[in-house]
Amino acid sequence: MYRIMPAGDRGLVVEFGNVIDIQTNDRVQQLKKCLREAQIPGVLELQPTFRSLMIYYDPRKISYGDLEKRVRTFDSAATSEGHARKRILKIPCCYGARFGPDLGEMEKYTGLDRDEIIAIHSSVDYRIYMMGFLPGFVYLGGLDPRIEMPRLSSPRIKIPEGAVGIGGNQTGVYPVASPGGWRLIGGTPVEFYDAGREKPILCQAGEYIRFVSISLDDYYDIRRMIVKGEYTIEILEEEGEQ
Template sequence: MGEVKFMPSGDRAMVVEFGNAIDTRINDQVHTLARRIEEEQIPGIVELVPTFRSLMVYYDPFLTSYAKLKAVLENSGEIGAGSAKEKKRILKIPCCYGARFGQDLADMEAYTGLDRDEIIAIHSSVDYKIYMMGFLPGFVYLGGLDKRIEIPRLKTPRVKIQPGAVGIGGNQTGVYPLASPGGWRLMGGTPVDFYDPDREEPILCKAGEFIRFIPITIDDYYDIRRMIVNGTYQVEVLEEDA
């Protein structure tokens, strides 16, 4: 099982830790274990919360215990071992780069030495894995950012960032689902709601899925936004071999 560690977290949760770094291989192990637990429908488990490098497993202490759960997971095969049948679920997210949404594109050009068209082409050429959700409801921490467009966070965070803002912070990219303070460099905006409390599934996506940004014009942005308000827009989803 390598470096896998089991740790209790209070009287109704367990942490299964796979490493101590933000790493694709480690995160793959986290999500593989989460899928295995869901498929096996292990009694007593209430919720699974994947992070960059660990899986929090919440359980009902009246139905199971830390010791029982640890034994079940240890005996269910190699922890985090993958499957050849796994599929990538990719959400195609329209993004209007620049315009009124990309306040920091000029700074990114100066920092990276690339022009905005190159930055946009690089950013929209990757299927970003959702390593984890956090910070705000529906906020995605995405892995896979090209090193050529990595840029430090703002020294002084903005007081308010609009919902749908697409930004880069260090070696990660993501989407702000709600208006909030934030220090990531803004390069665009999506009309898609990553969090909508009135929707049947309030949060658009989940950890382990992938995001592909699709460049659109400012006119496309407002057309899609109108369709979303009218309830006639659906995010396109692809399934590909992992």
């Protein structure tokens, strides 16, 4: 089941229940795909969340009622297909060193040593459920419960670009320097947001991220390659969940 609701005079929301899981998010992503391919005149932007899709439209080109009717024609596709393949971005991450100041506290909280925490964190293909908070910030699902960690009671004033953190039952990457309360366990040299790129944001909702542990020397080598425009992220295509 799903429901369709107005969001102001230029938005329509399609909500797929109250559960955050891959099946629900698949329905969101499939509807987004169908609408994008349909190229409906007047539809301006499609913004997916964990369990809903926001559709921004121009009321001078399409009415709310007509848009709702068009959305309902994709009902069967949005409820049954899901993703046929997983697109996985392999993201290098230097755990600890100067990038993971909270690993020590995580060892005490979880009862695991840092090598175990790193091995667990880098063993999962994390689904990008949605983007938000900052341009290029990924909300990743699939964190192992053994390394879940509450947010800091007092957020840091500035977290560096590329910081990899854990907040509750989620993990993510800070695309730009900003305040934040997630526990920092590492850092990636890859730029998740670059205003100067043709496509400023590295990835999108529905894709997956696999963190690959690297050394501090590897981190700086990759940074130098990125600056020279010589680094390419490895991307895998695998069969997805049905």
